[in-house]
Amino acid sequence: MVKGLQMNDYLRWPLRQLYLLIFSPTQFRRESEIEPDQFFKAIGERFRYMLKMLPWMTAIAVVANLMAGNLCEWFEIAFKWQPSWYGMTLGLAGSVVAGVAAGVAAGVTLGVAAGVAAGVALGLAGSVVAGVAAGVAVGVTLGVAGRVTGSVAAGAAVGVTVSWGVGIRFGLPFAIAFVVAYPTTFSLIYFRLISYPFDIAFSTAAYFAAKRQPYLAKRAWWWCPVAWNEVIWLPMPFVGKLLALLTRQDREEGFRQIVFVAAERKLQSRAARAALVEVALDDLRATSLDEMTNATDKLSWTTDAPVDLPEELKPALPRFDRAAQHAGQYLMLNNPYRKREALSAAITEIESLQRSLIVARGGNTSRLLHTANEWRKLLDAEREHIQSLPETSREIPNPFVFGNPVRETPHNVFSGRLDIVKQIEASILNAQQAPTLLLHGPRRMGKTSILNQLPRLLGPDFAPVVVDCQNPAVISSAASLLRYLSRAISNGLRPRRVQINPLTTSAMERGESFAVFDEWLDTAERAMPESLRALVCLDEYERLLEPISAGWGAAVLDQLRHILQHRPRWVLMFTGAHTFAELGPAWTDRFISARRVRVSFLTREELLPLLTEPIPEFDMTYGPGAIDAILDATNGQPFLTQAIAFELVQLLNEVERKQATLADIEQAIQRALVSGGEYFANVWSDAGDDGQMILRAIIKSEAPPDFPAARQWLREHDVLDDAGQFAVPMVRRWVQEKPI
Numbered sequence: 001m002v003k004g005l006q007m008n009d010y011l012r013w014p015l016r017q018l019y020l021l022i023f024s025p026t027q028f029r030r031e032s033e034i035e036p037d038q039f040f041k042a043i044g045e046r047f048r049y050m051l052k053m054l055p056w057m058t059a060i061a062v063v064a065n066l067m068a069g070n071l072c073e074w075f076e077i078a079f080k081w082q083p084s085w086y087g088m089t090l091g092l093a094g095s096v097v098a099g100v101a102a103g104v105a106a107g108v109t110l111g112v113a114a115g116v117a118a119g120v121a122l123g124l125a126g127s128v129v130a131g132v133a134a135g136v137a138v139g140v141t142l143g144v145a146g147r148v149t150g151s152v153a154a155g156a157a158v159g160v161t162v163s164w165g166v167g168i169r170f171g172l173p174f175a176i177a178f179v180v181a182y183p184t185t186f187s188l189i190y191f192r193l194i195s196y197p198f199d200i201a202f203s204t205a206a207y208f209a210a211k212r213q214p215y216l217a218k219r220a221w222w223w224c225p226v227a228w229n230e231v232i233w234l235p236m237p238f239v240g241k242l243l244a245l246l247t248r249q250d251r252e253e254g255f256r257q258i259v260f261v262a263a264e265r266k267l268q269s270r271a272a273r274a275a276l277v278e279v280a281l282d283d284l285r286a287t288s289l290d291e292m293t294n295a296t297d298k299l300s301w302t303t304d305a306p307v308d309l310p311e312e313l314k315p316a317l318p319r320f321d322r323a324a325q326h327a328g329q330y331l332m333l334n335n336p337y338r339k340r341e342a343l344s345a346a347i348t349e350i351e352s353l354q355r356s357l358i359v360a361r362g363g364n365t366s367r368l369l370h371t372a373n374e375w376r377k378l379l380d381a382e383r384e385h386i387q388s389l390p391e392t393s394r395e396i397p398n399p400f401v402f403g404n405p406v407r408e409t410p411h412n413v414f415s416g417r418l419d420i421v422k423q424i425e426a427s428i429l430n431a432q433q434a435p436t437l438l439l440h441g442p443r444r445m446g447k448t449s450i451l452n453q454l455p456r457l458l459g460p461d462f463a464p465v466v467v468d469c470q471n472p473a474v475i476s477s478a479a480s481l482l483r484y485l486s487r488a489i490s491n492g493l494r495p496r497r498v499q500i501n502p503l504t505t506s507a508m509e510r511g512e513s514f515a516v517f518d519e520w521l522d523t524a525e526r527a528m529p530e531s532l533r534a535l536v537c538l539d540e541y542e543r544l545l546e547p548i549s550a551g552w553g554a555a556v557l558d559q560l561r562h563i564l565q566h567r568p569r570w571v572l573m574f575t576g577a578h579t580f581a582e583l584g585p586a587w588t589d590r591f592i593s594a595r596r597v598r599v600s601f602l603t604r605e606e607l608l609p610l611l612t613e614p615i616p617e618f619d620m621t622y623g624p625g626a627i628d629a630i631l632d633a634t635n636g637q638p639f640l641t642q643a644i645a646f647e648l649v650q651l652l653n654e655v656e657r658k659q660a661t662l663a664d665i666e667q668a669i670q671r672a673l674v675s676g677g678e679y680f681a682n683v684w685s686d687a688g689d690d691g692q693m694i695l696r697a698i699i700k701s702e703a704p705p706d707f708p709a710a711r712q713w714l715r716e717h718d719v720l721d722d723a724g725q726f727a728v729p730m731v732r733r734w735v736q737e738k739p740i
Contacts, residue, residue: 207238240274262306293328312362323349337397400646437573441599444639465492469543541574601636647671
């Protein structure tokens, strides 16, 4: 409590106390929560506090009594002024004592701040004879002091009603006054209906002032009652829009005030939510692609918003964000084909968003749909601009994938492999008990690209599940691997419209990991249609050697074998550079009946459409002998073919030509030898010392050393052909140019 007040503070201090009690109870509680040393000292503290508050209690009581009397006379109800003043004086005297008692009672359990609030509340209730003063009393008791108790609130309201009844002419029935006045007074006080019209006026004026002169938004906010009044129960107009205007003018200050309202104005949290909606919709407004791409940065605040956004915004905002990222990628890319791909991806994202918003519900759905339509207009206009460019000004689109696996797209550059697809189909389609498949072959032969095409190649009766064994979760622990496997299966089933939640850490902790995973597979099978089967593809499966060496990987292999033997709806396929025989008995013993499918070079018939018509808009042509030069250099090795084609398109765009000559092919090969250096270095490293000695001898036209194991490895990995020569001329060229 405040002690030793000077005389000039005598009136100012209680006025501030009343302000805090009425408008900012949280701050009052922070400033006044000082526990007394003794119980009787608490009584003395409260008595002195009530005496200091007496001047303003008296002023309020006088004003309220005058208002009550004049109100009665306005309605032609006789009012006895003299008895009312006597009653008010006696009420003030008794209020101090009653307020101290109530304050002690409340303070014992709720603390000093609550006790003070209860004391002032009962003091005002005992002396005030009008509903205005009663608004202070019950509002303090319930809204300010943390709703001290229902009895104190009721006592305050009843005290006001009785005090009012004393001043009314005897002819007015007391019972009617009590029955009518009590609930009316309580409602006016508890919900602040008395001051609500003034709050509305201030809030409205503040908003329109800021709207008319945006630079005044910060000052206008402090005129709004929500900024300084903590206890406003009913909704306030324009508060959210005012906060949005403030954020538009000063983003940092705007978000600071939104957070303040969300944290300190619990009764007005709806205003904070409305403000965030306005800010989000404002951030989405765009009149150009440049503004659209900025939406990603602008919307970063939505990941940790101070209040929950409306349900219709939660799925829509990430889609806007993805479309904005695709648009940004479109603006940054130089390759015309990649630019068109990025623009098409942005349009596809917005189309999907439009369809979802048409059937969605929510108060902001129509505004979101309007924004999506505006984005669509911008993207369509950009697409029309690209299509209107003359053919001569367009670069050759470069669809060739250099370094990454080919993804499944409507127009991708995946070519051939019909023999591989047929072998997979023959093994698993219409087979009651499909064998384990091993898709193996040298690195960069396109094994992962084949996996990416499986959803399109196998049809709707199979759900391909690709498990990237290079993910760190695979080698962490058995539980981590099984959780990752469940997540991959869940993602693989989703395109076939099968929804199942993956395993969580808590679920794995409830039992033995493999038993929990086996039960989860039961749940997954029940969710799958009867005709659907799952093809679980473990890509780069050699990485599982690490768990085996660690001691727990063998149990994982046993689990996989169990799936193969007892779950006919699940088919396993391993893909890697090695066969099971190369990895040892840990694999051959468990998957002895596995069917091997080898991936090697592409044929000329498979490469011709890849090089000449990879996409419909590809307009590069080849001069005499150009295609043969590519095929001779790569012998159909997929990675190197894509690398040369990629570099060739880049070269022709640089010189602004669309026909490739033999000289262009040679220059593209030179570039590919440099840009694909990691591939050649990997082949050289995997060959080992013995294999490298064999390759050096072949380059020098010498008799290779007799290393049967190394020679067999070089043949199986397509470094050498059956005749013992380099299978790929580009590899020979790289080794020949490599310093020895």
